[in-house]
Amino acid sequence: MDIRNIAIIAHVDHGKTTLVDQLLRQSGSFREHQQVAERALDRNELERERGITILAKCTSVAWKDIRINIVDTPGHADFGGEVERILNMVDGAIVLVDAAEGVLPQTKFVVGKALARGLHPIVVVNKVDRSDARPDEVHIEVFDLFAALGASDSQLDFPMLYASGRQGWADTSLDGPRKDLSALFNLVVSHVPPPKVDPDAPFAMVASILEYDSYLGRVLTGRLEQGRARLNMPVKVLHPDGHVVETGRMTKLLSFRGLDRVPVEEAEAGDIIAIAGLSEANVPDTIGAPELTAPLPAIPMDPPTLAMTFRINDGPLAGREGKKVTSRQIRERLFREADGNVAIKVTDSNETEAFEVAGRGELQLGVLIEQMRREGFELTIGRPRVLTRINPETGVREEPMEEVLVDVDEPYAGVVVEKLSQRKGELRDMRPTGGHKLRLTFAIPSRGLIGYHGEFLTDTRGTGIMNRLFAGYGAWKGPIEGRRNGSLISTENGEAVHYALFYIQERGTLFVHPGEKVYVGMILGENARGSDLEVNPIKEKKLTNIRAAGKDDAMLLIPPRRMSLEQAIAYIEDDELVEVTPGAIRLRKRYLDSHERKRSERRSQDAAA
Numbered sequence: 001m002d003i004r005n006i007a008i009i010a011h012v013d014h015g016k017t018t019l020v021d022q023l024l025r026q027s028g029s030f031r032e033h034q035q036v037a038e039r040a041l042d043r044n045e046l047e048r049e050r051g052i053t054i055l056a057k058c059t060s061v062a063w064k065d066i067r068i069n070i071v072d073t074p075g076h077a078d079f080g081g082e083v084e085r086i087l088n089m090v091d092g093a094i095v096l097v098d099a100a101e102g103v104l105p106q107t108k109f110v111v112g113k114a115l116a117r118g119l120h121p122i123v124v125v126n127k128v129d130r131s132d133a134r135p136d137e138v139h140i141e142v143f144d145l146f147a148a149l150g151a152s153d154s155q156l157d158f159p160m161l162y163a164s165g166r167q168g169w170a171d172t173s174l175d176g177p178r179k180d181l182s183a184l185f186n187l188v189v190s191h192v193p194p195p196k197v198d199p200d201a202p203f204a205m206v207a208s209i210l211e212y213d214s215y216l217g218r219v220l221t222g223r224l225e226q227g228r229a230r231l232n233m234p235v236k237v238l239h240p241d242g243h244v245v246e247t248g249r250m251t252k253l254l255s256f257r258g259l260d261r262v263p264v265e266e267a268e269a270g271d272i273i274a275i276a277g278l279s280e281a282n283v284p285d286t287i288g289a290p291e292l293t294a295p296l297p298a299i300p301m302d303p304p305t306l307a308m309t310f311r312i313n314d315g316p317l318a319g320r321e322g323k324k325v326t327s328r329q330i331r332e333r334l335f336r337e338a339d340g341n342v343a344i345k346v347t348d349s350n351e352t353e354a355f356e357v358a359g360r361g362e363l364q365l366g367v368l369i370e371q372m373r374r375e376g377f378e379l380t381i382g383r384p385r386v387l388t389r390i391n392p393e394t395g396v397r398e399e400p401m402e403e404v405l406v407d408v409d410e411p412y413a414g415v416v417v418e419k420l421s422q423r424k425g426e427l428r429d430m431r432p433t434g435g436h437k438l439r440l441t442f443a444i445p446s447r448g449l450i451g452y453h454g455e456f457l458t459d460t461r462g463t464g465i466m467n468r469l470f471a472g473y474g475a476w477k478g479p480i481e482g483r484r485n486g487s488l489i490s491t492e493n494g495e496a497v498h499y500a501l502f503y504i505q506e507r508g509t510l511f512v513h514p515g516e517k518v519y520v521g522m523i524l525g526e527n528a529r530g531s532d533l534e535v536n537p538i539k540e541k542k543l544t545n546i547r548a549a550g551k552d553d554a555m556l557l558i559p560p561r562r563m564s565l566e567q568a569i570a571y572i573e574d575d576e577l578v579e580v581t582p583g584a585i586r587l588r589k590r591y592l593d594s595h596e597r598k599r600s601e602r603r604s605q606d607a608a609a
């Protein structure tokens with residue numbers, strides 16, 4: 001059977017997974033009356049909850065006797081490294097661009113990668129049904145982008161369709177017929193070349209996606225670059241550096257059919273397949289026949305840019321909810337993650353009962369913490385740090401930089417520029433985008449963005465949109481001022497009471513509500529002043545105080561500020577931790593005891609002096 005392999009690439013949320021849904025549906029991949037969830041490929045729990053794709057996934061449809069393997073990729077920048085490896089196993093790409101939002105940082109990133117690989121992308125201006133769609137302008141933006149990225153003449157001559165993935169149509173013209181996706185199917189078949197592979201060479205493929213299946217174990221997906229794969233054949237796994245990782249047998253060979261993977265006896269060069277039965281093989285190893293002597297070329301992994309310390313939970317409430325609390329359990333889980341997730345690195349920390357976990361961003365590490373929490377783990381997490389590097393040529397220390405695109409209503413531009421400048425951002429470009437909106441472009445150290453997103457939403461009354469992209473390394477920009485407010489810290493263990501909280505709230509903003517468990521050293525809120533303040537959250541009203549009696553009703557409490565896991569992690573300072581249990585997210589001081597805290601402060605002041 002004739003094969004086409006394509007990847008769908010775009011900025012986050014521009015509609016990749018939704019389009020794949022419709023491609024599956026219209027190619028007749030679902031049985032009649034089959035109940036299929038919306039965005040069916042986003043099948044794991046966290047993907048469904050967050051409405052984003054985290055793992056790239058392969059699916060396959062048949063169109064007029066041609067099998068089209070489609071790889072849906074994650075749009076979020078934290079998972080961008082994966083996109084590059086996916087592009088290595090396809091011969092074409094569909095670039096989706098939101099007809100209202102236009103070209104955004106991740107569009108630029110993925111198009112750059114696709115062009116560099118020599119692919120000739122198909123452009124789809126998507127979500128044309130949006131009331132604020134501006135499809136013609138976006139078409140020009142895409143053309144300018146291709147040109148700016150150095151596209152060859154033939155790449156610049158890209159075919160383009162207007163579409164609404166959600167409504168299930170794609171057309172060459174804005175006038176319609178807006179009926180179905182046949183124009184897109186036909187374009188894929190005519191524009192994307194069949195895979196150029198050698199069917200007679202020994203079997204070899206590069207593992208490009210790794211996932212765990214509770215039933216199959218390690219499942220590795222990749223394109224069969226050469227030869228033929230047969231069930232139960234002996235295989236050899238080669239690391240990109242050439243050493244043999246393991247030898248084994250291919251005990252399961254799976255081909256993609258719609259949303260399913262079906263067992264097959266044999267697969268041919270050019271097809272995308274999944275393999276189970278190996279215990280060590282990882283991305284981007286080469287899996288091949290025993291006679292293979294050298295690995296196939298693979299895309300190197302991006303270095304991690306952000307790290308956090310994962311520690312045991314040693315607070316007084318530890319072990320009440322979680323079943324997995326020991327450092328041995330945490331260690332085992334983290335190393336298993338690093339083994340299966342190529343973008344995450346784990347090392348033992350020099351602190352006892354703590355581990356350094358490095359990855360590509362706050363979202364990626366946040367997803368890991370959330371997963372562990374659901375599995376019954378308890379942890380404490382330290383403030384994220386960026387990972388600097390020494391430039392191998394100049395010997396100078398450099399830090400990760402990002403390009404940030406901000407879309408805001410004009411009146412808010414001032415405050416955004418001010419805040420990002422404080423965080424060492426440089427304004428590179430500012431241009432009106434219509435409707436009294438401005439698009440601001442900054443270059444800023446990744447460090448400066450930690451914890452900024454919440455502030456940004458407050459400053460723009462929730463109307464701003466911020467997009468960011470890793471932009472390589474730049475010279476260290478010097479200190480960036482952290483949070484300006486101190487913490488309100490509990491002096492007691494027990495349960496917070498209304499009466500005490502009422503008086504504490506005059507000092508700042510509360511994070512806890514009455515009845516919540518508190519402990520010595522726990523952070524109850526943000527102090528309005530710059531220094532930390534110790535307060536007693538369990539103090540009851542004295543019953544002898546007649547004048548105060550009966551006034552409780554009038555003592556209104558402002559609802560506490562609740563933080564999500566990622567907000568909490570971005571909020572804390574170096575001497576603070578986030579306590580994560582299956583049921584709670586709490587903030588605390590690293591040293592719970594007030595004397596110990598002061599001693600450590602003195603130590604760090606001495607060290608600084």
Ligand SMILES: Nc1nc2c(ncn2[C@@H]2O[C@H](COP(=O)(O)OP(=O)(O)OP(=O)(O)O)[C@@H](O)[C@H]2O)c(=O)[nH]1
Nearest residue numbers: 012013014015016017018052053075127164165166
């Ligand atoms: N108006 C409109 N909305 C759409 C269309 N396609 C998708 N959406 C919406 O856009 C949002 C994101 O859609 P997804 O398909 O998850 O986007 P994605 O590109 O897969 O997102 P990531 O995988 O997280 O990068 C959802 O709320 C969809 O309902 C479309 O054609 N028109």
Ligand SMILES: [Mg+2]
Nearest residue numbers: 016017052053
């Ligand atoms: Mg998606």
